[in-house]
Amino acid sequence: MPDAALDLRATLDAQRAAAAKAGEPSLAERRAHLSALDAVLSDAADRFHAAISADFGHRAYPETVLAELVPLRAAIRFAHTHLRSWMRPRRAPVGVTFQPGRAWVEKRPLGCVGIVSPWNYPLFLSVGPLVDALAAGNRAMLKPSEATPRFAALLRRELARAFPADRVAVVDGDAAVAQSFTALPFDHLLFTGSTRVGTAVMHAAADGLVPVTLELGGKSPAIVAPDAPLDRTARTLMVGKLFNAGQTCIAPDYVLVPEDRVEAFAAACVESAAALYPHIANNDDYSTIISTRHLDRLQAVVEEAKGAGARVLRDVSHAAEAGDAERSKRMVPTLLLDTPDSVAAMREEIFGPVLPIVGYRSLPDAIRYVNARPRPLALYAFTDDAATERHILSRTLSGGATINGTLLHCAQTALPFGGIGPSGTGTYHGKAGFDRFSHDRGVYRQGRFSGFTVMAPPHGTLTRLILPLMLGRSDGGKPH
Known part of the structure; x- marks a missing residue:
């Protein structure tokens, strides 16, 4: 076994030994862990942003605050407030056959949880699952992405100041380390990525036989209903699409628009992009693409679509500075129209500021288009009509959904978050996260008298009298 794998296994073994020695943490201990985590986020907020921005090349400061720091601290407050009720055993009914007796379900920590997080929101997607794991009474090992090494090193240092390694440990390293990490015999493994x-x-x-929660991605659609106001919808859609330069697993990946409104909607999107970001190159409000390799991939996606007959739309001023933008590792917002389904832009998750617009003849056609593809991580519907909203939601299936907006269902601490099918398996956040990292142990306490024991062998008259009553028969209990 390689040295790195040995070190990983030693860390996991130390956590298991510490858990066996200390036992299950109390409510007060769990709240103390959450408070310690909150203090880390508060004290190191600027350092976290600086590290993330350095790894990206540039990350807009408001995006780090709004998408990572604010929702994390809200999640900690939510768990701290509700933890007592989450931990409380739940009474369960006892069948008449087993009376007198009591039954209940108790929440027990799973043990040691592994968390593998990606580079696009490295703080939120590392610490978010950690909040839930600590609330549920677990110990955890974290493996941030090798694409954000400065952030990973900072997270390791900051969490080491707040927690002993046998409670929380951060492992940084390359893809080989990640491969060894995912092979460890955790009690649960959560992975976020492709x-x-x-x-x-x-x-x-x-x-x-390690149970897993997978938070993946895919092509999240946006459906613009015929009644949706174009200008408002276009601005709202572009705010979500261009956040973090489109490098968001739940970003709208294509948008379905009534075919007679495609041109007007595309123009509104271009106008909105220009209003949000009057210039692209060296704009502090606009984040860079994580690496030159990813930028090259995005440009290849656009060129392939263009070569297949798609129309490429960009704001005039944005297009004029495309070269300067690319030198600063930024990509100008790009719309694709008349894009064939065969190209990568319509087959693969884009993960950048490129948005195909697809026309539809009727709302049922749009729904069929969505349902003909793998179930997405997120779905967005734009409509002011309650019946249309219900129609779209009831005839589609996605991990989560936002109506008349984008991304925001993920930020709701009381909502479960997760995918379905190819977009993931399992949910977490808030109570769903506490449940995800807990074991529901069923417990039955037998009373002094037990009807089940009375009917133990050797079976006599009493058993023959009781069995037909239990079966709802009146034939004396004799087998047919």
């Missing part, structure tokens, strides 16, 4: 890597993670976990 579907391709998620498949490999699930295979690795299966070898050790």
Whole structure:
């Protein structure tokens, strides 16, 4: 076994030994863990942003605050407030056959949880699951992405100041380390990332029968209903699409618009992009693409679509500075019209500021288009009509959804978050996260008298009298 794998296993073994020695943490201890985590976020907020921004090349400061720091601290407050009720055992009914007796369900920590997080929101997607794992009384090992090494090193240092390694440990390293990490015999493994890597993670976990939660991605659609106001919808859509330069797993990946409104909607989107970001190159409000390799991939996606007959739309001023933007590792907002379904822009998750617009003849056609594709992580519907909203929601299936907006369902601490099918398996956040990292242990306490024991062998007259009553028969209990 390589040295890195040995070190990982030693850390996991130390956490298991500490859990066996200390036992299940109390409510007060769990709240103390959450408070310690909150203090880390408060004290190191600027350092976290600086590290993330350095890893990206540039990350807009408001995006780090709004998408990472604010929702994390809200999640901690929410868990702290509701933890007592979440931990409380739940009474369960006892069947008449087993009276007198009591039954209940108690929440027990799973043990040691592994968390593998991606680079696009490295703080939120590392610490978010950690909030839930600590609330549920677990110990945790975290493996941030190798694409954000400065952030990973900072997270390791900051969490080491707040927690002993046998409670919370951060592992940084390359893809080989990540591969060894996912092969560890955790009590639960949560992975956030691409579907391709998620498949490999699930295979690795299966070898050790490790239960997994997969938060993947895919192509999240937006459906613009015929009644939706174009200007308002276009601005709202572009705010979500261009947040973090489109590098968001739940960003709208294509938008369905009534075919007679496609041109007007596309123009409104271009205008909105220009209003949000009057210039692109070296704009502090606009985040960079994580790496040159990813930027090259996005440009190739656009060029392939263009070569296949798609129309490429950009604001005039944005297009004029495309070269300068690329030198600063930024990509100008780009719309694609008349894009064939065969190209990568319509087959693969884009993960950048590129948005295909697809026309539809009727709302049922739009719904059929969505349902003909793998179930998405998120779905967005734009309509002011309650019946249309219900129609779209009731005839589609996605991990989550936002109406008349984008991204925001993920920020709701009281809502579960997760995918379905190819976009993921399992949910977390808030109570759903507490449940995800807890074991529901059923307990039955037998009373002094037990009807079940009375009917133990050797079976006599009493058993023959009781059995037909239990079966709802009146034939004396004789088998047919």
